[in-house]
Structure formats: C-alpha cells, structure tokens
Amino acid sequence: MITGRSGGARLARAGAGITAVALLAACTAGQATAPGTASAPTAGARPQPSPEELGPPGATPRPGEVGRIPSSGSLPPVISSIPTRRKVVFLTIDDGWEQDPGFVRQVRDQRIPITAFVMRDAVEAIGAPDPAGGQGRFVGRGKWGYVRLLRDAGVPIENHTLTHPNLRTLGYDAQKAELCGSSRLIGKEVGVRPTLFRPPFGTYNTDTQRAAKACGLQALLLWTATVQPGGKIAYQVPDKRLRPGDILLLHFRPNLARDFRILVSKIKRRGFELGNLDAYLKAALRRAK
Numbered sequence: 001m002i003t004g005r006s007g008g009a010r011l012a013r014a015g016a017g018i019t020a021v022a023l024l025a026a027c028t029a030g031q032a033t034a035p036g037t038a039s040a041p042t043a044g045a046r047p048q049p050s051p052e053e054l055g056p057p058g059a060t061p062r063p064g065e066v067g068r069i070p071s072s073g074s075l076p077p078v079i080s081s082i083p084t085r086r087k088v089v090f091l092t093i094d095d096g097w098e099q100d101p102g103f104v105r106q107v108r109d110q111r112i113p114i115t116a117f118v119m120r121d122a123v124e125a126i127g128a129p130d131p132a133g134g135q136g137r138f139v140g141r142g143k144w145g146y147v148r149l150l151r152d153a154g155v156p157i158e159n160h161t162l163t164h165p166n167l168r169t170l171g172y173d174a175q176k177a178e179l180c181g182s183s184r185l186i187g188k189e190v191g192v193r194p195t196l197f198r199p200p201f202g203t204y205n206t207d208t209q210r211a212a213k214a215c216g217l218q219a220l221l222l223w224t225a226t227v228q229p230g231g232k233i234a235y236q237v238p239d240k241r242l243r244p245g246d247i248l249l250l251h252f253r254p255n256l257a258r259d260f261r262i263l264v265s266k267i268k269r270r271g272f273e274l275g276n277l278d279a280y281l282k283a284a285l286r287r288a289k
C-alpha cells in the first residue's frame with residue numbers, strides 16, 4: 001500500500017508549502033532567486049494557497065474505477081501501467097541532472113501532477129551527465145535544494161538508486177546498498193522517505209524486489225512510453241497510441257519546460273487527463289477482500 005506517508009510527512013509537506021509561498025512571492029516580485037534558496041516574502045505580497053489547500057493535483061480515481069494489481073507474493077509488485085479504462089495517463093521524470101528553476105514554476109503554477117525519481121549522482125552532478133542530457137545550463141545548480149523546490153511544489157520524490165547501475169549485474173547486498181542508501185539520503189535531504197522505486201534502464205531481478213522490500217519500498221515502477229526531445233512520445237507498444245493508465249517517462253534534460261508544454265497540450269488534445277499517481281496506486285494496490 002502507498003499509505004506509508006506518515007502524518008509527520010504530511011506535516012513536513014504542509015511546512016514545505018509555506019516555503020513555496022515565500023518563493024512564489026519572491027518570483028512575482030520579480031526578484032532573482034537562486035535555485036535552492038527562498039527569499040522572505042515581500043511586504044504586501046498576496047498570500048498564495050498552499051498545495052494542500054488546493055487538494056491533490058491531477059485526476060483522482062472514481063469509486064470502482066481502478067482494477068487491482070495482483071500481489072507478487074510477499075515481494076513488492078512491478079508495475080508498468082495502471083489498470084483503468086478512464087482516459088488518464090501519468091507523468092514521471094527521472095535522474096535530476098538539469099535543474100531548471102523555470103520547470104518548477106511551471107509544475108507549481110499549472111498544478112501539473114508529476115512524480116520524480118531522483119538519483120544521487122545526477123542531483124549532485126557527480127561524473128558526466130547522460131549523453132542525451134548533457135550541456136545543460138543548470139546541471140548541478142541547486143543540487144538537493146532543487147529537489148526540495150520540487151517537493152515544495154507538491155511533487156513526490158522517489159528512489160532511482162545512488163549511482164544508476166544495471167542492477168542485474170549486482171548481487172543482493174550491492175543492490176540493497178544502492179536502494180537503501182538512496183532512500184536514507186532522500187529522507188535526510190528531502191524529509192520524506194520514498195515509497196516507490198524505479199530501476200535504472202528498467203532492469204531488475206528478484207534480488208531487486210527483495211532489496212526494495214528490505215528498504216521499505218512498496219512497488220517497482222516501470223513505464224509504457226518515453227518522451228523524447230520536442231515532446232514526441234516513443235511508445236513501447238506496437239499500436240503507437242496513448243492508452244488509459246499509461247505511465248510516461250521523461251528526464252530532467254535541457255528544454256524540459258518547452259517539451260513539457262508540448263507534451264501536456266498533446267495529451268489533453270487527445271482527450272486524456274493527467275492523473276495523480278499516488279492516489280491511483282493506492283487504489284490499485286488495495287488488498288483483496
């Protein structure tokens with residue numbers, strides 16, 4: 001179940017909303033704000049409602065809408081789409097190399113539901129960015145401060161390992177070190193422990209599921225389509241169209257804000273809504289009666 005976010009976590013999020021308000025006020029006043037910092041609100045700035053006051057971003061499931069994802073014994077299930085017939089899709093963004101503050105504003109101001117799967121070496125700009133995402137203006141600019149801005153914008157921050165290995169090449173202990181290390185670090189830096197895990201390259205084995213369970217992660221989340229530069233959707237399925245419950249994968253790369261605008265309007269033009277992944281997973285992972 002994805003009910004692991006404790007009351008303490010919710011409190012942390014409520015507090016985070018206040019930071020978001022301060023940042024928004026700073027932005028509307030036209031002040032330059034470095035990534036990872038939030039200026040005090042300007043005198044006379046209108047208070048903005050926190051994300052909590054506006055309710056969860058994205059479509060939430062109707063009663064009886066979502067099918068149940070079968071359990072995989074005692075191990076966390078591997079999920080690549082949400083079982084629903086409603087025209088709803090889910091946006092997920094991986095790694096964390098390019099840290100454009102404009103993208104956070106876009107997500108917050110337009111209340112776009114996304115889930116971020118962050119990887120330590122990308123967030124901290126250790127080593128070279130992935131070739132497709134290099135040469136960005138904002139690589140490593142805000143580091144964990146950038147991830148906290150995303151959290152303040154209402155984005156769940158989930159686990160994508162420390163160093164992005166192909167987990168199938170590692171034994172159980174090494175996999176567990178990657179998964180638990182990442183969850184611990186995110187808990188320390190962001191204030192909320194992840195409940196979801198996305199395996200790098202989508203590769204995993206039973207040891208990955210065992211390690212995920214040992215680290216308190218409740219599901220492995222794959223995807224049904226990736227989004228390329230320019231907002232073009234590359235489908236994993238032969239019929240090349242969006243389907244209800246699809247999970248789309250993007251990366252923190254240059255021009256993400258532009259690609260995102262194109263993608264979101266394309267999804268809406270095709271009659272799809274953007275869904276709240278946490279709410280749908282909670283419904284899909286409910287226990288059998």
Ligand SMILES: [Zn+2]
Nearest residue numbers: 094095200201
């Ligand atoms: Zn990745």
